[in-house]
Amino acid sequence: MSAGCLNNCPNCKCSKSAIIIGAGLVGSLWAVYLSKAGYKVDVYERRPDMRLTKMSAGKSINLATSYRGWKALDEVGIGDEIRKIAIPMYGRTLHHQNGETKYQPYGNGDQAIYSVSRGEINAKLMSIAEENPFVHIQFNAECVHIDFQQDRAQFRDTLTGEITDTTADVIFATDGAFSAARYHGMQKLDRFNYSQQYIPDGYREILLPANEDGTHKLSLNTLHIWPRGRFMLIALPNFDGSYTCTLFMPFDDDKYCFNNLTSKEKVNEFFAEVFPDFYAMMPNIADLWEDHPLSSLAIIRCFPWTHRKLALMGDAAHATVPFFGQGMNAGFEDCSVMWSLMNQHMDNWPLIFKEYEKLRKPNGDAVQDLSLQNYIVMRDKVADPDFLLLQKIERRLNYLYPDSYFPLYSMVSFTNIEYATAFKKGNEQEGMLKQIIEENSITEATPEEIIDTILHTFIQKNTAL
Amino acid sequence: MSAGCLNNCPNCKCSKSAIIIGAGLVGSLWAVYLSKAGYKVDVYERRPDMRLTKMSAGKSINLATSYRGWKALDEVGIGDEIRKIAIPMYGRTLHHQNGETKYQPYGNGDQAIYSVSRGEINAKLMSIAEENPFVHIQFNAECVHIDFQQDRAQFRDTLTGEITDTTADVIFATDGAFSAARYHGMQKLDRFNYSQQYIPDGYREILLPANEDGTHKLSLNTLHIWPRGRFMLIALPNFDGSYTCTLFMPFDDDKYCFNNLTSKEKVNEFFAEVFPDFYAMMPNIADLWEDHPLSSLAIIRCFPWTHRKLALMGDAAHATVPFFGQGMNAGFEDCSVMWSLMNQHMDNWPLIFKEYEKLRKPNGDAVQDLSLQNYIVMRDKVADPDFLLLQKIERRLNYLYPDSYFPLYSMVSFTNIEYATAFKKGNEQEGMLKQIIEENSITEATPEEIIDTILHTFIQKNTAL
Numbered sequence: 065m066s067a068g069c070l071n072n073c074p075n076c077k078c079s080k081s082a083i084i085i086g087a088g089l090v091g092s093l094w095a096v097y098l099s100k101a102g103y104k105v106d107v108y109e110r111r112p113d114m115r116l117t118k119m120s121a122g123k124s125i126n127l128a129t130s131y132r133g134w135k136a137l138d139e140v141g142i143g144d145e146i147r148k149i150a151i152p153m154y155g156r157t158l159h160h161q162n163g164e165t166k167y168q169p170y171g172n173g174d175q176a177i178y179s180v181s182r183g184e185i186n187a188k189l190m191s192i193a194e195e196n197p198f199v200h201i202q203f204n205a206e207c208v209h210i211d212f213q214q215d216r217a218q219f220r221d222t223l224t225g226e227i228t229d230t231t232a233d234v235i236f237a238t239d240g241a242f243s244a245a246r247y248h249g250m251q252k253l254d255r256f257n258y259s260q261q262y263i264p265d266g267y268r269e270i271l272l273p274a275n276e277d278g279t280h281k282l283s284l285n286t287l288h289i290w291p292r293g294r295f296m297l298i299a300l301p302n303f304d305g306s307y308t309c310t311l312f313m314p315f316d317d318d319k320y321c322f323n324n325l326t327s328k329e330k331v332n333e334f335f336a337e338v339f340p341d342f343y344a345m346m347p348n349i350a351d352l353w354e355d356h357p358l359s360s361l362a363i364i365r366c367f368p369w370t371h372r373k374l375a376l377m378g379d380a381a382h383a384t385v386p387f388f389g390q391g392m393n394a395g396f397e398d399c400s401v402m403w404s405l406m407n408q409h410m411d412n413w414p415l416i417f418k419e420y421e422k423l424r425k426p427n428g429d430a431v432q433d434l435s436l437q438n439y440i441v442m443r444d445k446v447a448d449p450d451f452l453l454l455q456k457i458e459r460r461l462n463y464l465y466p467d468s469y470f471p472l473y474s475m476v477s478f479t480n481i482e483y484a485t486a487f488k489k490g491n492e493q494e495g496m497l498k499q500i501i502e503e504n505s506i507t508e509a510t511p512e513e514i515i516d517t518i519l520h521t522f523i524q525k526n527t528a529l
Numbered sequence: 530m531s532a533g534c535l536n537n538c539p540n541c542k543c544s545k546s547a548i549i550i551g552a553g554l555v556g557s558l559w560a561v562y563l564s565k566a567g568y569k570v571d572v573y574e575r576r577p578d579m580r581l582t583k584m585s586a587g588k589s590i591n592l593a594t595s596y597r598g599w600k601a602l603d604e605v606g607i608g609d610e611i612r613k614i615a616i617p618m619y620g621r622t623l624h625h626q627n628g629e630t631k632y633q634p635y636g637n638g639d640q641a642i643y644s645v646s647r648g649e650i651n652a653k654l655m656s657i658a659e660e661n662p663f664v665h666i667q668f669n670a671e672c673v674h675i676d677f678q679q680d681r682a683q684f685r686d687t688l689t690g691e692i693t694d695t696t697a698d699v700i701f702a703t704d705g706a707f708s709a710a711r712y713h714g715m716q717k718l719d720r721f722n723y724s725q726q727y728i729p730d731g732y733r734e735i736l737l738p739a740n741e742d743g744t745h746k747l748s749l750n751t752l753h754i755w756p757r758g759r760f761m762l763i764a765l766p767n768f769d770g771s772y773t774c775t776l777f778m779p780f781d782d783d784k785y786c787f788n789n790l791t792s793k794e795k796v797n798e799f800f801a802e803v804f805p806d807f808y809a810m811m812p813n814i815a816d817l818w819e820d821h822p823l824s825s826l827a828i829i830r831c832f833p834w835t836h837r838k839l840a841l842m843g844d845a846a847h848a849t850v851p852f853f854g855q856g857m858n859a860g861f862e863d864c865s866v867m868w869s870l871m872n873q874h875m876d877n878w879p880l881i882f883k884e885y886e887k888l889r890k891p892n893g894d895a896v897q898d899l900s901l902q903n904y905i906v907m908r909d910k911v912a913d914p915d916f917l918l919l920q921k922i923e924r925r926l927n928y929l930y931p932d933s934y935f936p937l938y939s940m941v942s943f944t945n946i947e948y949a950t951a952f953k954k955g956n957e958q959e960g961m962l963k964q965i966i967e968e969n970s971i972t973e974a975t976p977e978e979i980i981d982t983i984l985h986t987f988i989q990k991n992t993a994l
Contacts, residue, residue, distance in 0.1 A: 255780075255825045259724030315720075360720045 080104065080411065081232040083217055085207050086239030089127075089182070090378030090395035092189035094238060096140050097403050099196040101411075106232065107193070108205040108219050110244070115187045126300035126308040127185065128153065128177040128287070128389035130477040136396035139403065142192050146185060150178035151301050152285055158446055159290045163341050167286065168446065168455065172463065175478050176285070177389060179300040181308070202228075207239065210249030215373045217245070234413050235374045238395075241364050241383030246376055250366065258366045263385060263436075265295070266322055267312045269356040272346055274305025281345050282307060289442060290339050295320055296443035297339055309342075312387075312443065315360075322358055361385045363432050367425055370417035377402070382428030387439035388476060390483075394431045397480065398424060430483035434476060434490075453508055454497050460512070461497075461519050468523075469493075496526075545569065545876065546697040548682055550672050551704030554592075554647070555843030555860035557654035559703060561605050562868050564661040566876075571697065572658070573670040573684050575709070580652045591765035591773040592650065593618065593642040593752070593854035595942040601861035604868065607657050611650060615643035616766050622751045623911055628806050632751065633911065633920065637928065640943050642752070642854060644765040646773070667693075672704065675714030680838045682710070699878050700839045703860075706829055706848035711841055715831065723831045728850060728901075730760070731787055732777045734821040737811055739770025746810050747772060754907060755804050760785055761908035762804055774807075777852075777908065780825075787823055826850045828897050832890055835882035842867065847893030852904035853941060855948075859896045862945065863889060895948035899941060899955075918973055919962050925977070926962075926984050933988075934958075961991075 080103045084091045087109035095105045129137075129150055137143040154176045155169040170177060193199045202219070205228065209218035216231045237245030250256050275281055280301060282288055288299040288307070295313035302308060316323040320338065325331050328350035335343040335350075343349065364383040369376045378395030401424055405416040445451040458471045472490025475481045481489075500506070504518050545568045549556045552574035560570045594602075594615055602608040619641045620634035635642060658664045667684070670693070674683035681696045702710030715721050740746055745766060747753055753764040753772070760778035767773060781788040785803065790796050793815035800808040800815075808814065829848040834841045843860030866889055870881045910916040923936045937955025940946045946954075965971070969983050 255727045255827075257726050259726070261722050261724070262720045362720075 081106070081234075083108065083230065083232040083235040085217065085235065085237045085245045086110075086243070086380070087186075087190055087193075087201050087203075088238060088240055088378070089186055089189060089392050090399065091236070091238035092186065092193050093136065093140075093396055094236060094377060094399050094402075095193040095199050095201075096142065096189070096196070097399050099193065099199045100140055101403075101406060103198070103233075105193075105196075105199045106230070107199065107201040108207065108217075109201055109203050110206045110222065110239070111203065113190075113201075113203045114183060115190065126302070126310075127180050127182050127392050128300065129180055129185075130177045130389065130393050132390075132397040132400070132480050133393040134178075135480055136400045139400060142189075145192060146180070146188060147178075149184050149188060149303070150180045151303065152176035152178050153287045153300070154285050155287075156446065157283060157286045157288050159288060159339075159341055160447065161292070161338060161340070168452075169459070171474050171478050172466065175474070177287070177477055179287070179302070181302060207237075207244040207248065210245055210374065212249065212253070212372055212374075231373075233373070237374060237376045237380045238378050239380055241362065241379045243376065243380035245374065246366065246380050249374060250368075250371060250376065253371060256366065256368070258364075260362050260364045262360055262362045263439075264314045264317070265312050265439075266315050266358050266360050267310050268322070268353075268358050270297075270309040270311060270346070270349065270352065271355070272299060272307040272309050272342075278305045280305050280307070289446065290342060291443050291447045292320070292338055293444050293447075294318060297342060298442070312361075312439075315358075325353075328353070363436065365429065365432065367421070369421040369425060369428075373413070375402075375417050375420065381424070382432060384432045384435040385439065386435070387442055388431070388435045390431050390435060390476060394428070394483070397427075400480075427483040430487040434472075434483060434487050449508070453501065453506070454494070456508075457497055457501060457506065457515065457519070458493070460515060461523075464516065464519055465523060546571070546699075548573065548695065548697040548700040550682065550700070550702045550710045551575075551708070551845070552651075552655055552658075552666050552668075553703060553705055553843070554651055554654060554857050555863065556701070556703030557651065557658050558601065558605075558861060559701060559842060559864050559867075560658040560664050560666075561607065561654070561661070562864050564658065564664045565605055566868075566871060568663070568698075570658075570661075570664045571695070572664065572666040573672065573682075574666055574668050575671040575687065575704070576668065578655075578666075578668045579648060580655065591767070591775075592645050592647050592857050593765065594645055594650075595642045595854065595858050597855075597862040597865075597945050598858040599643075600945055601865045604865060607654075610657060611645070611653060612643075614649050614653060614768070615645045616768065617641035617643050617750055618752045618765070620751050621911065622748060622753050624753060624755045624804075624806055625912065626757070626803060626805070633917075634924070636939050636943050637931065640939070641750070642942055644752070644767070646767060672702075672709040672713065675710055675839065677714065677718070677837050677839075696838075698838070702839060702841045702845045703843050705844045706827065708841065708845035710839065711831065711845050714839060715833075715836060715841065718836060721831065721833070723829075725827050725829045727825055727827045728904075729779045729782070730777050730904075731780050731823050731825050732775050733787070733818075733823050735762075735774040735776060735811070735814065735817065736820070737764060737772040737774050737807075743770045745770050745772070754911065755807060756908050756912045757785070757803055758909050758912075759783060762807065763907070777826075777904075790818075793818070828901065830894065830897065832886070834886040834890060834893075838878070840867075840882050840885065846889070847897060849897045849900040850904065851900070852907055853896070853900045855896050855900060855941060859893070859948070862892075865945075892948040895952040899937075899948060899952050914973070918966065918971070919959070921973075922966060922971065922980065922984070923958070923962055925980055926988075929981065929984055930988060 082098050082103045082105050084095055084105060084107040087107045091107060095107050098105045134143050137146050155167055158166045190201060194201060204222040205219040206222050207217060208220045216229055217235055219228045237243050239245055251258055272281060282299060284301050290297040297309060297311045299307040299309040314321040325334055331350040331353050362383065363385060369381045377398045379391065382394065384391050402420055405419050409415045461469045462471055462474065470479065472486060472493065475486035475490060500518065500522055506515060547563050547568045547570050549560055549570060549572040552572045556572060560572050563570045599608050602611050620632055623631045655666060659666060669687040670684040671687050672682060673685045681694055682700055684693045702708050704710055716723055737746060747764060749766050755762040762774060762776045764772040764774040779786040790799055796815040796818050827848065828850060834846045842863045844856065847859065849856050867885055870884050874880045926934045927936055927939065935944065937951060937958065940951035940955060965983065965987055971980060
């Protein structure tokens with residue numbers, strides 16, 4: 065990958081420099097972008113190089129790359145590299161307590177979201193970034209101080225204790241939900257709005273291994289959900305035949321909660337009762353229960369996202385709960401947006417930053433609202449007959465008017481309509497569909513041609529759709 | 530003041546110990562309480578001893594002590610000491626732009642809130658606390674670390690840099706809105722909910738000096754307000770004839786905002802136009818404009834308030850904006866509540882803490898909601914004819930049924946009805962009064978006897994009031 069700067073200098077030797085704090089998904093991808101623009105990029109990462117060690121026992125949910133993610137990856141020409149490690153999921157397969165399963169497509173035709181392992185995609189992005197000689201990732205480098213007076217960042221080597229004090233033309237904090245750069249920098253500023261709100265639910269990862277012959281125990285190209293009202297289990301496929309599964313459930317104050325699963329007996333009893341088909345595939349679940357930590361889930365909102373030379377991107381700016389599978393996609397979209405502003409404003413960072421936070425903050429808020437809302441959909445509504453009927457009508461409407469009607473899920477996952485617009489429009493559409501169903505007394509038994517007539521009439525009356 | 534422990538041991542030598550972080554209003558009062566219960570109390574205060582230095586140019590609004598504050602002070606027998614430095618204010622005097630003034634009583638008869646200078650009451654509380662030989666205040670001691678593993682607190686001497694690492698049976702953080710103990714302790718805990726939200730308004734203090742003969746320039750026993758819709762000026766009396774005045778106004782994005790007052794000319798123009806009577810009393814306002822800093826205002830919410838041996842009290846738990854004059858009162862009430870739980874549960878701190886945060890958190894939230902709501906009342910509604918009529922009817926209802934009807938302002942300022950209850954009930958009452966006025970077409974001109982008949986009828990129909 066060659067470094068060509070925005071100024072199109074021949075044999076660019078522009079001495080533009082950037083610091084990126086955090087070599088996670090967004091930081092690594094953003095390093096690729098910046099190096100394309102001719103920046104010398106120093107990335108500082110608190111953890112050791114994950115590529116040199118055995119992947120740590122994940123407390124990470126598998127990720128689902130969707131349209132926004134691919135757009136950002138393709139924009140810097142690395143989408144195909146990542147596609148090699150991604151498994152398409154064309155819909156969700158629901159597992160009911162009585163053993164029945166039901167498949168719901170996510171979109172039309174070949175529309176899919178793609179299962180990737182967090183570790184694998186992160187490692188790949190780091191390696192791609194480092195192919196450019198102007199990108200250097202310093203591992204074991206913990207951000208311990210941000211000095212806004214001097215626009216400097218300080219890092220402590222976690223192995224030697226040595227302190228590095230450094231600066232650059234511009235500094236990006238991509239160090240996640242509990243961003244040290246935000247904590248030591250932004251959170252000390254006057255008039256910085258900040259909130260971290262935990263939901264009552266936690267999660268625990270479970271690895272469902274492959275069959276002995278390496279094949280998958282569940283159908284491959286689908287996201288499996290065991291919806292149970294107040295809690296749920298999900299499973300995303302891996303290439304090696306295994307599934308990364310995650311149980312989401314309240315910590316306490318509920319019949320089914322993590323704090324009640326305190327012994328192997330209780331874990332066995334719980335799975336045998338509420339996830340019998342899963343339990344049959346993994347009868348040793350209780351023995352492996354402690355393999356992965358119990359983790360918490362928070363929504364983190366803040367503003368402003370930029371100050372002087374520093375900008376927050378990804379989870380550092382808008383960490384969300386994982387229920388719409390949009391955390392990584394939203395972070396990658398931050399890169400797309402920042403990149404487009406860089407091109408528009410030619411490295412005028414004060415202007416770029418101002419526009420970036422103005423454009424992206426409402427969408428950061430909206431992706432959080434969408435994520436919270438989708439938890440209810442996933443754990444509860446997907447098994448509700450009224451919701452299923454509504455979804456059926458919506459899919460039909462989308463099929464009949466593919467260019468003018470997009471369900472909320474499609475707007476979020478298969479377009480780059482702004483999250484804030486999608487959230488608003490999606491909720492309006494839901495109200496409208498409910499009205500159509502009610503006014504026309506549509507049921508599961510209503511013949512398709514009658515539904516089609518109702519939908520055609522509706523669309524003709526509502527050209528503004 | 531003698532130390533007698535809760536266990537009533539003769540010649541108590543109980544080795545009970547407590548650490549208090551912050552010798553502000555709540556910390557100093559709480560030291561008095563704890564010493565009464567036989568605790569050896571070590572108070573650590575970041576700032577130097579304010580009693581040894583000239584009072585710093587305040588960025589503190591004068592305080593208004595009301596019922597809850599007095600209750601907490603009287604409970605440990607120090608109310609009368611504080612009354613010596615408090616000036617009763619029986620109502621508010623509104624100053625309109627055309628020079629007219631109007632007086633609105635706060636309550637019935639001698640009900641008043643009391644103006645005290647933050648510096649004076651703080652100094653007094655420290656001195657009272659230190660009268661007990663078991664209380665020691667360490668100044669210039671900044672909390673730099675809370676170790677929940679070992680239940681220890683670390684302080685750095687701001688003069689020598691020396692670190693003290695210490696512990697006690699129980700630790701209280703009373704170090705204000707930007708509590709270092711909360712920042713270094715609670716905010717690093719998993720599942721700690723936290724939010725700091727700044728309002729768009731800031732404030733600047735102005736000292737209106739006494740007349741040359743030492744008399745007050747404004748009527749004494751009242752809180753003066755210059756309500757101007759989106760902003761306001763207030764003045765609270767001091768003993769030396771001066772008034773501590775505060776201008777509350779948006780920072781920016783408004784015709785009248787701090788960011789537009791960037792020169793002496795602009796300050797003069799602004800005061801001459803919108804506060805002509807004030808400007809006449811203080812024509813040199815522009816010269817003194819920079820004497821006090823421009824400060825910001827935030828609501829800080831968090832939960833839990835306790836963890837292991839540490840509890841947050843006062844602003845450290847529930848910092849609010851100052852518009853109901855309840856910040857100090859709410860903090861003092863925390864002391865009352867904690868004290869009553871100590872007596873109930875005999876130093877069983879895990880139990881006391883659990884009940885304390887359960888009881889007080891809804892009231893912390895409510896005092897914040899009340900404060901935000903009262904800003905609108907003070908800056909805008911007090912000059913609105915509909916609101917004035919509603920207030921008049923409400924005062925009459927309270928006069929006719931003094932034991933069964935309390936206006937919101939009275940519930941908050943002249944009782945210790947829980948803030949959460951007052952907030953809920955107050956808003957219900959407002960709706961009810963609006964309905965009475967509308968249904969009976971009451972106007973400013975309606976004779977009192979007709980209003981009385983309407984109110985009597987209403988009360989008879991609504992015995993549940």
